[in-house]
Amino acid sequence: MTSLENRSTRTRVRREELLDELVAVFLAEGFATFTLDELARRLRCSKSTLYGLAASKEQLVVAVVKRFFQRATTAVEQQAAAPDDHRERITAYLLTVAEQLQPASPAFFADLAAFAPAREIYQRNTSSAAARVQQLVGEGVTAGTVRPVHASFVGVAVASVMSAIHRGEVTATTGLDDAAAYRELADLVVTGLAPRC
Template sequence: MTAARTATRGPARRAELLDQLVEVFLAEGFAAFTLDELARRLHCSKSTLYAVAGSKEQLVVAAVRRFFARATVAVEERAAAPATAGARIEAYLLAVSEQLRPASAAFFADLAAFPPAAEVYAANTRTAARRVQELVSAGVGTGELRPAHASFVGAAVTEVMAAIHAGRIAAATDLDDAAAYAELAALVVAGLHRS
């Protein structure tokens, strides 16, 4: 194999393994897995996993980052399609809901219990909240949405997203994260609709 083919295969194989890890972790969580078990599940060697990340903890963080990076692209693509401001906000929050739907309760429990991975989720939540604020500001600016204080709406959305992230919404309502984001989308869009 030439050096060029090896260099190309390296990143491709790394991406493939991360995608497989994402699928396993979303379905089953990650805390209970050992590197040996992961290597067996992914039909690779532990050294192959170490080529992706230097430890199980780093592997988890890399997979969680991969999940949220892919989710962000999908959410932004979906939010770009609608023609109206309200529809863009709804599409954005519903796309967040759809991206989180495959994640099991075990994944979210493990995420909350592992601070480096929890911070990846928290950072993505903050970014999503800022994005909603931008969408609200744009819609108010064009007159498509009722006059509203976009910073307040953004702050309120941030608080709800943080509560979803921390598990407080699930504890209070029995809604999983995906369902909670769908409810948030309906609430925000209804609240900003021009009468």
């Protein structure tokens, strides 16, 4: 590897580390009130280093939120791939969604809801997750590991609940945070898919 390639690799690794550090800060504290100067101090880097990640604070928020959801999606898919039984896969999928959302503070979710580009990323990920649950249900029906249900209906129902979680309606009416709501959703869906004796 040439010195230019080494430097390029180091730069890429450092950028990924900074994004991961920003994910941790944003999840814990939200992002709306931070300035780039404050973030640079927190991460012990220069402001120009942050500008190397994104051209503005808004673009940096988008990059960090994307990073969070990309990492979460990878973790969710890895966990859902392990079980053979489709009900267990659906449980693993939804519980891992809950696990990935657990570190997110109310401030993070409030900022996510208030900033349209970040809210859209969350909404796209929610829609993808609902479609994935529908796919898992359909596969389970075909394989005979879940009772015969209308997979599209289950997908629509899951998407509706996920969207309500995303919009903060579940928290407002039940007091459950997003992670706890996903755990309840997993229990409800998997219990509903159990073969009838």
